[in-house]
Amino acid sequence: KCNENSVADSGECYPPDYVVLVETNCSEIERCNYSVYKMKSVQVVVLVSSFTNKDQQLEGGAFYITDCAVSCENTSFINCTSHGGGGAIYIKNSKELSNDINLTSLVFFKCKANYGGAVYIYSSYIENNITVYDCKFYSNEIKSDYIDDKDPNLCGGSAFFLSSQKCDIQKCIFENNKGKKGAFKIYMNFDKLEKANKLKKMDEIESDNLLSISNCEIKMRPKDESGIFIEGKETGKIEIVECGFSGKLGKDAKYIGGRLNLKNSEKVQVRNCQFEYEDKSSVRIELLKDEDN
Secondary structure, rough: OOOOOOEEEEEEEEOOOOOEHHHOOOOOOOOOOEEOOOOOEEEEOOOOOEEEEEEEEEOOOOEEEOOOOOEEEEOOOOEEEEEOOOEEEEEEOOOOOOOEEEEEEEEEOEEEEEEEOOOEEEOOOOOOOEEEOOEEOOOOEEEOOOOOOOOOOOOOOOOEEEOOOOOOEEEEEEOOOEEEOOOOEEEOOHHHHHHHHHHHHHHOOOOEEEEEEEEEEEEOOOOOEEEEEEEEOOOOOOEEOOOOOOOOOOOOOOOEEEEEEEEHOEEEEEEOOOOOOOOOOEEEEEEHHHOOO
């Protein structure tokens, strides 16, 4: 017999097609989370107007969702904390299923985590779309001395930490976020078990494989290392277009920085962006040997 959160199909229990998270089953309970363990696409819709003063020892201060499609619109996240990743939102999708993510008109203020101060998203299936539109990230931060035991690069992203090869980010604001390796960190590294299938498919749909950041505003503090930081071995095409970068750069700081090998660094395109302080260090990607990346 299946529980109230499952449906019976061919003698087995499966999650429903749609799950709606509201105050009574999400923001008003101790931990808001939903995970799918079957090979089935489930759409999770978050219909909560605000999350305030949420604090979790685990990932995802406001909510934690794995292997689902997710939609969240018109929600504010204020002073949400995770002692793992994703101060407000933690989403990790690893299965080869249709699980698109849509975050629209969200506000994140004073959220904190070890990495991904406000948001952490991992999406390894290359055909899935991630849309982040009109979101505002103010005064979020990450723990300065955090080092992950398994992956030392799992750090940074004082506002947003993203691991995905396909994403459309438009009209977002990043301001006064505090921490190393960028307010927005792009980390192109995926679980070992998925790499063979992932690399095989990259050649088939290379033309559609694009991570785009457009019409965004990134305002840096004097002590910040970078506004956007990119690193990882499996970088696809990344374009940063018509974005505005402001704030005086400190020593060795850059508006757009990263650590990539030569082949991957050539996939990063910066076009028609405005830099308040235009100099040679506005955009600087450190070139690495393949074995170092």
